Amino acid sequence: xxxxxIDTSMPSPVLRKxxxxxxxxxxxxxxxxxxxxxxxxxxxxxxxxxxxxYYFIVNYHTLTTLRDRxxxxxxxxxxxxxxxxxxxxxxxxxxxxxxxxxxVTELAWIFSNLATVSQLEKGVAYKDKIAxxxxxxxxxxxxxxxxxxxxxxxGGTLVPVGADQKQHIEMTRVLAERFNRTYCPEDDPVxxxxxxxxxxxxxxxxxxxxxxxxxxxxxAIGIFEEGKVLKKKVMSIVTDSTPLEAPxxxxxxxxxxxxxxxADSETRERIAEAYRAGGFGYGHAKKELLTxxxxxxxEARIRRKELARHPDDVFDILREGGRKARERAGEYMxxxxxxxxxxxxYEAAP
Numbered sequence: 001x002x003x004x005x006i007d008t009s010m011p012s013p014v015l016r017k018x019x020x021x022x023x024x025x026x027x028x029x030x031x032x033x034x035x036x037x038x039x040x041x042x043x044x045x046x047x048x049x050x051x052x053x054y055y056f057i058v059n060y061h062t063l064t065t066l067r068d069r070x071x072x073x074x075x076x077x078x079x080x081x082x083x084x085x086x087x088x089x090x091x092x093x094x095x096x097x098x099x100x101x102x103x104v105t106e107l108a109w110i111f112s113n114l115a116t117v118s119q120l121e122k123g124v125a126y127k128d129k130i131a132x133x134x135x136x137x138x139x140x141x142x143x144x145x146x147x148x149x150x151x152x153x154x155g156g157t158l159v160p161v162g163a164d165q166k167q168h169i170e171m172t173r174v175l176a177e178r179f180n181r182t183y184c185p186e187d188d189p190v191x192x193x194x195x196x197x198x199x200x201x202x203x204x205x206x207x208x209x210x211x212x213x214x215x216x217x218x219x220a221i222g223i224f225e226e227g228k229v230l231k232k233k234v235m236s237i238v239t240d241s242t243p244l245e246a247p248x249x250x251x252x253x254x255x256x257x258x259x260x261x262x263a264d265s266e267t268r269e270r271i272a273e274a275y276r277a278g279g280f281g282y283g284h285a286k287k288e289l290l291t292x293x294x295x296x297x298x299e300a301r302i303r304r305k306e307l308a309r310h311p312d313d314v315f316d317i318l319r320e321g322g323r324k325a326r327e328r329a330g331e332y333m334x335x336x337x338x339x340x341x342x343x344x345x346y347e348a349a350p
Contacts, residue, residue, distance in 0.1 A: 018050060018051045020051055020052075020157045020158045021051065021052045021053075021054070021154060021155050021156050021157050021158065022044075022047050022048070022051045022052070022053040022054070022055075022093075022156070022158050022159075022160065022197070023053075023054045023055075023150065023151045023154050023156030023158075023159055023194075024040065024044060024054075024055055024159060024160050024161075025055065025056040025057065025058040025061075025098065025150060026040060026041070026055075026057060026058065026079055027057075027058050027061055027062045028057050028058070028059055028062055028072065028075035028076040028078065028079045029062050029065060029066055029075060029215060030075060030215045031075075031078065031215075031220075031222040031223075031224075031225075032078070032079065032082050032222065032223050033213055033215065033220035033221055033222050033223060034205050034213060034220070034221050034222075034223060034258070034261075035204075035205040035207070035212065035213035035214065035220065036223070037086075037223050038205050038261055039162045039204075039205065040160065040162070041082065041083065041086055041223075042086075043160045043197075044083070044088070044160060045083075045086055045087045045088055047160065047197075048088060048089065048092055048093035049089065049092050049093075051093075051158070052093070053092075053093035053094065054093070054094050054096075054154045054156070054325055054328075055083065055088070055093065055094065055095050055096075056095070056096050056097065056098045056101075056150070056325070057076050057079045057080065057095075057096070057097050057098060057318075058098045058150065059072060059076055059097055059098050059099050060098050060099060060104070060105065060146060061098070061143065061146065061147070062075075063139060064137060064139040064140045064143060065140075076097060077311060077314065077315075080095065080314050080315075080317070080318055081304050081307050081308055081314060082223060082224070082304070083095055084303070084304075084307050084314065084317070085224075085300045085301070085303040085304035085307055086223075086300050087300070090317045090320075090321065094321040094324055094325050095317060095318060095321045096318050096319075096321035096322035096324075096325050097318050097322055098150065100318070100319070100321075100322025100323075100325070100326065101153070101322060101325050101326045101329050103153060103326065103329040103330060103333045104146070104149045104150055104153050104329065105146070105149070106333065107149040107152070107153050107329075107332075107333065107336060108142075108145050108146040108148075108149040110179075110336060110340060111145045111148055111149055111175045111179070112142060112145050114175055114178045114179060114182065115142075115144075115145050115171070115174075115175060119144075119171065119174065120141055120142060120144065120145070120171075121141075123140075123141070123143060123144050123171070124167060124168065125140055125143055126140055126141050126143070144168070144171035144172075145171070145175070147168070147169075147171070147172065148171055148172040148175045148176070151169070151172050151194055152172065152175070152176055152191045152192075152194070152332070153328075153329045153332050153333070154325065154328050154329065154332070155191070155192060155328070155332065156192070156194050157192045157194050157195065158194060158195055158196075158197040159172070159194050159195070159196055159197060160196075160197045160198075161196045161197070161198060162198070162204065165196075166196045166198065169194060169196055172194060173193050173194065176191040176192065176193045176194070177193055179191060179336075183339040183340055184339055190332065190335050190336060190339060191332075205257075205258070205261065206254045206257050206258065207219030207220055207221075208220075208221070208233060208236055208237050208238065209238050210238050210254050221233050221234070221293075223297065223300075224297065224300070224301055224304055226294070226297075226301060230290065230293065230294075231290060234286050234289055234290045234293070235283070235286050235290075237254055237255050237258075237286060237289075238254060239253060239254065239255060239282040240253075242282075244279065244280075244281035244283075245278055245279055246278055247275070247276050247277065247278040248275045248276070248278075248280070248282075249275070249276075250271070250272040250275040250276070253275070253282070253285070255282060255285045255286055255289055256271065256272070256275065256285060258289055259271055259285065259288060259289050259292060262289070262292035262293060262296050263292055267292075271285065271288055
């Protein structure tokens with residue numbers, strides 16, 4: 001990538017293949033990892049050129065767990081850098097910070113008066129916290145309500161989620177239907193009822209210990225880790241104790257599961273045959289994986305380093321994306337206030 005400044009102009013009309021509106025977000029709670037990439041970012045990049053798309057950095061949501069302002073600011077910029085380095089085109093869709101659209105919290109409050117406590121008690125994140133005997137704050141309890149506002153305030157119709165995350169948008173669907181039923185004439189609903197967008201190849205990515213890759217488990221491989229740090233992590237992936245000379249089943253090995261995500265069909269089959277033939281150790285497999293990771297992200301690493309030299313340009317992209325997203329949100333909030341009966345005397349933000 002050249003050292004020229006980043007083009008921060010926003011989307012001009014492009015040929016869209018779908019009338020659906022894609023909406024999704026990612027928490028800036030730490031370095032993004034391979035699970036984030038294969039479970040979300042890769043699909044976001046694939047979809048944003050063919051759909052009207054709103055992708056936001058959910059810094060309000062992150063407040064449920066992170067209380068360090070410097071880290072929150074740094075992680076927010078890091079997520080933007082990751083999107084742009086991986087191929088997000090700011091002239092094709094919108095990338096912005098959740099906090100640049102304060103109307104989303106207004107809509108969340110309105111929705112909170114339609115949600116029931118019993119429904120919120122079924123929230124995945126809240127239930128997991130309670131099951132572990134850990135304290136859960138009110139923000140975590142009402143997380144699904146803010147998430148519903150995030151999606152519906154832009155008229156989202158499709159929400160990319162992993163195969164194991166379909167439940168996450170059920171509250172959104174419930175609140176869209178409940179708002180429309182409560183406040184709107186049958187022939188004039190405010191909100192579409194969104195559908196999950198689940199791709200057949202969305203993977204549950206194993207971490208270093210075999211559990212689902214997660215920052216909270218401290219078992220993740222960062223998307224942009226490289227050199228000694230990356231090598232140390234790859235070589236520490238947990239495997240069984242099958243001897244080097246013995247045949248191995250690639251379908252039940254964490255290393256091969258990761259190899260499968262990166263490799264083309266020919267490479268996958270070559271490595272799988274080596275597993276089955278014997279004389280191919282897990283150390284050999286890990287070296288193959290390391291090479292695949294390095295090759296896959298090589299160009300993106302170069303782009304990210306160049307982008308990081310111009311943080312002001314990156315924030316310009318976020319700022320302009322937020323401005324356009326807020327325009328869209330404002331249109332929905334005008335209709336919401338009118339239907340609910342909320343009277344305001346201030347002028348809408350430009």
